[in-house]
Structures are given as structure tokens and as C-alpha cells.
Amino acid sequence: MTGPDVSRSGKRAGFDWPALIRAGLLGLRLQPDQFWRLTPAELRLMLGQDSGVAPLGRAGLDQLMQAFPDLADSNSTALDPANPDPETRAPSTTGAMSHE
Known part of the structure; x- marks a missing residue:
């Protein structure tokens, strides 16, 4: 009998089976036969x-800021941090529709 596979870094190679089994049986409430029929991709x-798209990085944020810059409007307090309450803001003249 041989020991566990060990990578060059000295860490165990492969899956963390105890953690995966706990996640599958306890977290996902799978039956053992259901767990063992899954592929690693299905379990992940x-x-x-x-799942999903990678979070927005700095480059993506810079692109959005360039495409949609904050515009100062002298008739609006929408960007005024001193007046964050939307109920007391002055009406904007940027062509926004009235909700009345």
C-alpha cells in the first residue's frame, strides 16, 4: 500500500474528499448514491x-466611468453628498420624467 499523492510543494494532491462529501451530503442534502454519480464539474x-461572470475589475470600472460620466448640474443636488435625502433634493432639469 502506498501513501497519499504529494505534490512538489509538499501538499496533498487531488480532492479534499471529506470537505466535498460534507458539502454534498450535508450542504446539498444529496443521497450518497446521488453524490457519487456526480462529475466534479456538476458538483462545482x-x-x-x-457560476456567473467574473466580478467587475478596475479596467471594467474605468470603462464604465468613461462611458457614463457623472455630470454636474447646477440646478440639481443629486450629486451633493451634503444632501443625500432624495425627498429634499431640488428637481433636476436634465429632462427626467416627472413621477407626479
Whole structure:
């Protein structure tokens, strides 16, 4: 019998089976036979990994800020941090529709 596979860094290679089994049986409430029939990709998906788009990075934020700059409006306090309450803001003259 041989020992566990160990990578060059000295860490165990492969899956963390105890954590995966706990996640599948306790977290996802799978039956053992359901858990063992899953592929690693299916388990990752069910656990919420590899799902969705990567979070917005700095480059993406810079692109959005360039495409949609904050415009100062002398008749509006919408960008005034001293007056954050939308109920007391002066009406904007930027062509916004009235909600009355």
C-alpha cells in the first residue's frame, strides 16, 4: 500500500474528499448514491463555483466611468453628498420624467 499523492510543494494532491462529501451530503442534502454519480464539474456547479461572470475589475470600472460620466448640474443636488435625502433634493432639469 502506498501513501497519499504529494505534490512538489509538499501538499496533498487531488480532492479534499471529506470537505466535498460534507458539502454534498450535508450542504446539498444529496443521497450518497446521488453524490457519487456526480462529475466534479456538476458538483462545482451545484456548490456555486464557476457560476456567473467574473466580478467587475478596475479596467471594467474605468470603462464604465468613461462611458457614463457623472455630470454636474447646477440646478440639481443629486450629486451633493451634503444632501443625500432624495425627498429634499431640488428637481433636476436634465429632462427626467416627472413621477407626479
